[in-house]
Amino acid sequence: MASASNTPETPNAQAAGSSAPDGEPLLAVHGLTKLFPVGGGPFRKPSSFIHAVDDVTFRLGHGESLGLVGESGCGKTTVGKLLVKLLEPTGGEILFRFAGDSAGAATEAPWDSAAISGRLLRSCGRRVQMIFQDPYASMNPRRTIYDIISEPLSVQGMGDVQYRVDRVLEILTLVGLTPAGGFLFRHPHELSGGQRQRVAIARALVIRPSFVVADEPTSMLDVSSRTGVMSLMQDLATELGVAYLYVTHDLAVARYMCHRIAVMYSGKVVELAETEELLRNPLHPYTKALLSAVPVPDPGHRRQLPDIRGDLGTPIDPPSRCRFHERCPAATEHCLDHPHPPMEEKTPGHLVACYEV
Amino acid sequence: MNTSGPVAPIPTPEFGVEIGRGRVRFVLARLRLMWRSFRNGWGIFMESRMGRLSLFTIIAFALMAAAHPILMAFVWDPATYDPVTGYSFDQVEQPAPPSWKHPLGTDPLGRDVLSQLLFSTRSEFVLGITAALVTVGIATFVGAVAAYYGRLVDSFFMRLADLIIALPAISLLIVLSALFHLNLFYLALIIGVLGGFGGTAIILKSQALSIKVKPFIEAARVAGGGDFHIIFVHIIPHLLPLALLYMMFTVTSAIFAEAVLSFLGLLDLRMSWGIMIHTANTGGYLLGGTRYWWLIVPAGASITLLCSAFYLAGRALDEVVNPRLRQRND
């Protein structure tokens, strides 16, 4: 049963368009910032701000999968929500360029910008979807599987009932819920966790988006269903040409799912590199600590001690110096006096935000 | 056999085989589903003693309401038995105690009490159900909208609700009935509006708030759903069970309010349970203690029974809606 067909394939790094500098990326995020006000009211000014996402910049190629890794509270989920417009950014740009756009309208408006709203946003929704962490809570328990999966089609007015039924049956078969007809009128609570997350994937992919934000889609699943969902997501990515932003706290899962990994700390991306490069040769002290803290299922394995102190705090009006400064084992006077380090390319494709590398 | 096994390479299957093509089959499948969930809820409702008792009482009263026009048309002579204008000439003294001709006796004006009782039942139902529908309609919408939009919309509706709760409803109705001629319909409307913008709205809003923060609302937004879609498709269906519950309680309070106002003689109605007691009172028969019991007990008992039946129906529905309240029978 453990055949090669249900094995997560090695992500094909060459397929990732973003590493090639001349290729047009699908998504370019530039200086993305989200501040949450603290203590404000309808008629009061907020006293301070949580810098949930602070000046985040990255690019994502067509069909590429980028892992966004960090501890809870580091702002990784906020980035995902900003990309699908569940939140409005405080600053910065989110630029999409979808495959079809290059032909006609591309010359005048090559980018969909973060500023679009209202009806435009909805047409943008056809290209950008999201898979949520909790397969239980992210589905309306009163609706049937058909209602849930066809929702993107029906709210965007695509096709008649027969067309939607056909699309839903097709996508159910694609995500491995067969016979598809038997699932149409079930309710989410009649399905297991793994099956529900397959339904969530089906809902995200039914309108054939170019880009999907996957927010910890496997963290609540059992080991045996997790691998199946992971390999399904990879198969569908290659088949349908979907690009993923894979938000996760689990570096081991990101290793299997992503071409590249960005490590976030306290609202900032501190390191970004190809997956194996990042795991073998981490440069930022935080990435090193994070990697050495991951338990390994091999009983004989001895890990290095992660040598960072304290806890990740909430970044309320943080000082301008390096966010990791207080916990950093390598911090120097230089780090104390200078602003948060910029992302620099240390080796080709390996970006780090640290003065001491 | 296993439904989530390895993903096969995409076949090109014959879609639509299982449910068949066409809208009719699709709609039928949905109807079957609704029927199934209704049957489940019905089973739980009927399992509780409160549910069975309340349903039995409500049906009994409904039969009484339906019986009156039939009796008037085929059995009873309108000149004697009309609930308002009738007069029983063969009684020596009014009010007359129960007899074969007048099973519940006659009132001080010589009218048949049973006829009055049956006639009033219909208006009590109309009043209670209209008031309840208005309340629930307003409260569901206000609750959902206030919770979804928050901020100023929320503040406005919640302050309005505070204002209405702060007003004593019965005193307000007394003032209104003194200023205007209140008939059954207007009374139902006023009670409905007061309930709808008042306490019920606050309760449904807090329920809506707990729905609003659920991840499936975010999922609907990502799917491209607008405010209208989210409020009507995702929030309001979750409020309906609770709304139905408060509908039952509103019926109770509407019937009770009518009884109080009629007893005080403030309503522009032909006949009602409250007016029956009012008539007995103005003749001074309430002071007679149990001697003239047939003037008070039938109407009084009907008010109590119907009110408690709707209240118990609400409690039994609560068990359908809140699985935690269900008794475990191991």
Added chain:
Amino acid sequence: MTDRSDSLLKVDGLSLSYQTRQGELQAVRDVSFELARGSALGLVGESGCGKTTVANCLMRLLPDNARISAGRVLLDGQDVLLLTEEEMRLRRWRRISMVFQAAMNVLDPVYRVGQQIIEAIETHGVESTDIGARERVARLFRMVGLDPQLMERYPHEFSGGMRQRAVIAMALSCDPDLMIADEPTTALDVIVQDRILRELKAIQQPLGMSIIYISHDIAVVAEVTDVVGVMYAGRLVEMGDTADVFRAPAHPYTAALVSSFPSVSGERRPLTSLPGEPPNLSDLPPGCPFHPRCAYATDVCRTEYPPRAASGSRWAACWHPLDATLVPQS
């Protein structure tokens, strides 16, 4: 009683079922294991495999609808299951303590964290004076890596990791012989998890305390335990030294668990996935419950539950163990 010196806990043929609306649910079937003083045992398995039920059974914290149908739980030779509720209450915390998955729910939000632990200490009479108890809590806080000044804080002022550490301090407060940790770090981030696991390991040896770790995360169990038991559908299916079990699993289910677990270090080997879904406990397949998902299943697996195949302390309940050194026992 010669074996008292090294064996602390002996679970013998434990079977437990829940009475539900759908009928009887066999959650635990014939579970037996032994735990030596000062050692760490891991119980791994997927959700619904019965591992948490076993833990709750050791603590005698079972819901009303649970029924223990067979078996003994011997703690120092005394059967825990035969104790009265009062006798058990005295032994909880002092002899067996537990760290729950949801640490937030264990701490009462209206009392200071230190006060709650002091109370636990005083009710069990471990320290008689308030100052003694206070000093003890300060020592425990330092032991789990918390600043003793945090004793005066309320639970909501703690982060998730700090709360989990406070709960561990509470579990250690009465010098228990056995601590059961049910997914103690599942809700935490890796860096915090790593710190807590290290602290637990560092504390355990000097105190001579035994620990039972319950987790679905085989990487965590592989790092902190000496002996591991793998559970599937309410039964222990494999047991042995942690290193042996995870290096060369004998039961196909263990093998599937290990090979489907992603790792950050070493070669990037392909992951395999297990087909199908975990079985429904109220409707188990005949024979070995794992046979519908097992690549090695033969006819005998479909009809008869396998006997243990053992070698030394290592055993697996399988007709076709992957490790040939295991010999089937009659």
